[in-house]
Amino acid sequence: MLIEEVIRRVDRCALNPFLCRTEDGRQFYVKGLNTNYTGLINEWICYRLARLLSLPVPEAELLEIPRELYSSHPNFDWRRDLSVYPLFGSQAIPNASPIAHAAVHGVDSALQLKVFIFDYWIQNEDRTLTSHGGNPNLLINTVSNDIFIIDHNLAFDSTYSVEDSRRNHIFSSALREQPVDLIVQDTFKEKLAQVIAHWPTIVNSIPPTWIEGLEGRSEQHINNIEDVLLRFNNDAFWGALA
Incomplete structure (x- = not known):
């Protein structure tokens, strides 16, 4: 899809994405080399x-x-x-703003747990929010109160710490309030198994130019991601959430 207008650069975000309008009239937050090829691949896979x-x-x-x-x-x-082809675009959400700490309790508890486990699965520590502040990478529609998770360029972090996530993740309280017992484990294991069955299709959908941009490191990066995602098959993966 073609970009018709680069409206502005967003200063309030760490990577300063571009707000752009596409040929169909929609607006997207766009990332290119400001996140590097690893970040682009991570964004696409996590999406x-x-x-x-x-x-x-x-x-x-x-x-x-x-x-x-x-x-x-x-x-x-x-x-x-903007010199990358293609660019990664995340559609702008109307009436959306970063969620405030006071609004977190209003998010459905089951959805909170699902987001926490997702971030744990993809080793993403970049969704933090406590009473002292943080970087939630989560938008809330101020009219409908719907939430949207964003910004996954830092996923698959080899230094990820589940202990830090249990302290600082925006939905860490969900883990304390809803123990991940065997029933919950079985439910999520089934869902993750269904998703990982699509792994070959996901990998094949990564733009070849992004793969080439890693200059020979792409195979290792993709293999490392797959290893991270397959951890859900191990008892230790779930034991860390007990």
């Missing part, structure tokens, strides 16, 4: 996994910026970050 788990994630698209629009932009840094 596909979240959708298969029916988690609330904004629709994503692989986007292309026309050469004339790209080359005519006066800002060199913008041109550099």
